[in-house]
Amino acid sequence: MKWSKYIILLCIVTLLTGCWDRRELGKTSIVTGMAVDKGDSLKYKLTIETTEAREMNVKTATGFAPSSVASLEGNTIGELAAKFNIVNATIPIYSHMRLLIISEELVEDGLLEFMDFFDRNRQIRDDFAIVIAKNGNAGDVLKVTNMYKKSASLKLFTQLNTMQKDWGGAPDVKLNDYTRIYSSEGQAPVIPAVEIVGDPKKGGSVENMKSEVPESEIDISSMGVLKNGKLAGYASLFEVRNMLFIQGKIKTTTLTANCEGGKKKFGYRITHSKTKVTAKEKNGIPNFYVKIKTEGSLDGTECSQKIGEPYAFEGYEESINTIMEKEIESFIKKTKEEYNADIFGFGDIFREQDYQHFKKYKDTWDDGYAKSKFHISFNAEIKRSGLRKDRMIMK
Template sequence: MKKIGVFLCILNCLFLLTGCWDRKELAEIKLVAGMAIDKGEDAKYKVTVEALNEKELNTQYASGNAATIVEGIEGNSISEITHLFNEYFAEFLIYSHMKLLVISEEVASAGMLDFIDFLERNREIRDDFNIIIAKDGKAEDILKISAHYRKASSLKISPQLDHLLEDWGGDPKMSIINFISELTLEGKEPVLAAVRLKGDKEKGKSMENIMQVTPDAIVVVDSLAIFKDGKLVGFLSMEDSRNYLWIRNDLKTTSLSVECQKGDYSSVRVTESKTEVTSKWKNNKPDIHVKIKAEGYLEGTQCYKSVDKLGTIEKYEKLVNDTFSQKIKDTISNVQKQYQADIFGFGEVMRRQDYHSFMKVKDNWGEEFSNADVKVDVDFVLRRSGIRSKSFLTETEK
């Protein structure tokens, strides 16, 4: 019995010590940092990948060659295309560390988004990459621009979007899971950040682009892309993008400018904010109320006012409240009239707060949203005035 026990123990260990059947040596792989989806000329799609030349990303071993290799293949299935790239590359492409997915405006406007099923289903692709729209051009061109930051376009754009969200607002930080959810959600249409190529795209492909103080080409975050019924229908400005985040309670910090006198402006830094939305059926239409509570401090003033004077703090607070209550309401009104697409999720809020009313109109929610009564209240509290209560400008005021 002892011998049988020892034998079973050894056999069990052998099963536990089996190697990975699908392992690949480091010398045989190449990491993909970004993927771009365009319409193909001879097939449904053209898929372009940005694969990293790891040696050139290391400052100790870099020799001045290109930090990435960008190639594209056409085909009718994204899955098949991703397995064809050994036409160009000697190594296996690994997609698990992908940072960026760029979709062309042409593809998004046509509603050709069925390739997302492959990205969600694939077990090797994580769901934490940024998804963006390439505005006014091809998605592949976005990946071909050499950048000062880490030399690779994808490795520059991904933190660029994250830092914009953290410092000012403007990127909705839409993961593939959230995007799919909002494509199918009743009462909410999805949005994505939109970027565009500024400058000469041909010169931007050269390594000389990162050797200049002012690059010949650079990728800039341009706007917010609006979807309706699975198709791209338009864009919002950067300020509207920030207002969108504020309405959605996703705004972290930002800076606001208010006109305190004709031609003069003061700026405040918002450090905390909370948004509450109520959405109910009233007087045969949706009745929506957006309430924003925020606080922050004075960052700068052109109005020559001492903040320690009685009533000055209240004046700044009223300026912020009145100005941005109207600006946020204008953003909502613009989307109501121009797109009839509820990107703010007011319908989804009504589904939770007034379920029976929403279910009666859910099939025609876009039109109902466009006729909704909307009220916006901003309650901003100024906590500090920076490191001084009086501006040096007051000393020279006449």
């Protein structure tokens, strides 16, 4: 019994040893963002942003730059990530990366083979956002400072999340989403696109962060559609929202519709949204029935109708339904004719609900999508009128 206690104690002691791969905090730097451009002399140009912890904290900030941005050129991203100490004094830690920016030029040429590095690497998580740098270099995006988060990548990561949750103008695309959709038989991948507004050179200064009206900032501008690994075109923010309606990913948003007569407008704030898609083949043609049901409240009106009257909301709801059904149908038509790419995932739904007929399109879903028919039903239900019934001024 006595010896057994010693043996148990020795076993416990072995569990108290330190980590074999530990690194001192003072000798490391946290990478928050990475950008990939075409290289001038080699295949890729990799830019990383590392944050300075003291400058990120209000109590310890001294007024210096909150982050450091450095670039290297090479033929593989793995090689570049491993040798960044050519320009960086400390060891880069990639596990907390929040953003990957890809230049428009790379996406247009289909040079996205480097994505395998991020999908395969053990040190990089799969929950960072991916964006396209439209009309500019990806590395320049990481140089634009800001007041909110100071770090360009941290600010843009939060910006994408809040935009998607509050209005629906940005798809929530993380690495695991991109990888899953890229290998899908019935859906084409999409990536949010951002643009630098203003002078990129002035965006890297500390004064840009302190200014009430920054000389340079990053805007979410659109969404890139990929077809066979290349950029097929861009969709507007309103079209992105229509895609999210179909996918059932709208949390809250505000729609604008016409009053009776068409000259004045009113707003409809959606608080609940639910989408049901049914797929079946009829006479050799895939048919999709999309039913979108929303609930919300009146969010400001210029209309002359008195809201306190019975069935007063019926005209508002009919106007919303008509506009949204036309917009969604128009965008689906655009994806068929301009991109020839199913970005909604209708192919995956067809495979799940009618696999016997989907089998013939397994390797050629683009052909099936091109001839598919869509039946859109948008049902808006206004539950509340806000804090008052009628307009403050009736004219």
